[in-house]
Amino acid sequence: MAQHNLEQIDKTEYPHINKGLDGIVAFSTTKSFIDGKSGELIYSGYNIDTLAENATFEEVCFLLWNDRLPNQQELENLKNELISQRELPSPVLEYIKTTSKDAEPMAVLRSAVSMLADFEKPDTGSGDEESIHHAVSITAQMPTIIAAFDRVRNGKDIIAPKKEGSTAFNFLYMLNGEEPGEAAEKTMDLCLILHAEHGMNASTFTARTICATESDMFSAITGAIGALKGPLHGGANTAVMNMLLNLKEQGEKADPVAFTKEKLSRREKIMGFGHRVYKTFDPRAFHLRKMSKKLSEETGQQKLYEWSEAMVKTMKEEKDIDPNVDFFSATVYYSIGIKPDLYTCIFAMSRISGWSAHYMEQAANNRLVRPRALYIAEKNLDWTPVEDR
């Protein structure tokens, strides 16, 4: 068996070995800063708490794409541009209508975003005018894809996007077929703000790596969606909700503390906890926790919130591990009636802003991303003819 334990390799001979690139800096960025010890998150100069309190998702998009806040006119222009790009090309709609109703929503989103490239002039990774146009159009079209697929798989008619309203408002309208109230729109908008950007996470790294080969933005975003889908990254929010719903099925017998301890004793991971960079409470989780508490009270789902808190306490006591962004977002989405397997799509619908911002930043200051792998097998073996093996 080959030796895969990189921790035991002689560091004097290979000084840069680091499994999972932990702590390695490969890019510089103006998009976000994370202090994993104190739990601080900044998007292009603004603390996440300031943005959560004051911004809209559209302002955050402008901020990430331009490294400054928009003035009134610029914000209106961006909102109008997003509204005007919401419709999907008819072959993409056709694909959504005809694909398997059992497909994973993230897989459909990934394929549909990839298809969008066929109807656009290719950008070349040079970060030109075409790139910002693509950033806007993909941001505008992702909510339409997600809502359309959810309606189709439930046997409902697709609702065309509105020619007004925010991204959050229009998404909930297309999903449910009725205009959301102010509170639901605000909740969705805040979730979009909180998920927009997070440094060199696995999906953004994927997007930058694809950009660095001078490939186009659609390829980079398609790859990023694939990376986000996994349960160790954005897919954790769906896994969290499934875990809480499993507990709910146990009725009176449900015991979140025993459940957590049992999983830990089997050395299994608890989804929605732990982070490569944060070694404390994820600052986004504070906002989501507050929303989760309020919404679960309003919707009579207090048990889900109480179980979540019991798990947070148990994880802290047993492992000293805190919740990440995916933990409380699950109950927030559940409380506003969204199906668990759409949660990661909503994450993507927000993170497109950060992915595209990083794409343009990489394109403007590019170098091919090409790390090394340590070869740990034998060399120059003698050839054995096939009949002798």
Ligand SMILES: CC(=O)SCCNC(=O)CCNC(=O)[C@H](O)C(C)(C)COP(=O)(O)OP(=O)(O)OC[C@H]1O[C@@H](n2cnc3c(N)ncnc32)[C@H](O)[C@@H]1OP(=O)(O)O
């Ligand atoms: C938006 C996002 O992507 S946020 C992250 C979403 N992902 C999840 O919630 C999935 C659950 N969490 C995890 O798997 C991890 O914490 C990750 C992938 C997020 C970070 O992983 P890494 O930085 O590689 O940490 P790693 O997996 O090595 O964990 C370090 C130690 O903490 C433990 N640990 C980390 N997270 C968890 C968890 N959620 N549950 C139980 N134990 C955990 C590991 O078992 C390991 O313990 P050990 O040293 O005794 O073996």
Ligand SMILES: O=C([O-])CC(=O)C(=O)O
């Ligand atoms: O930064 C990470 O590794 C994961 C994360 O929290 C995110 O992408 O929002």
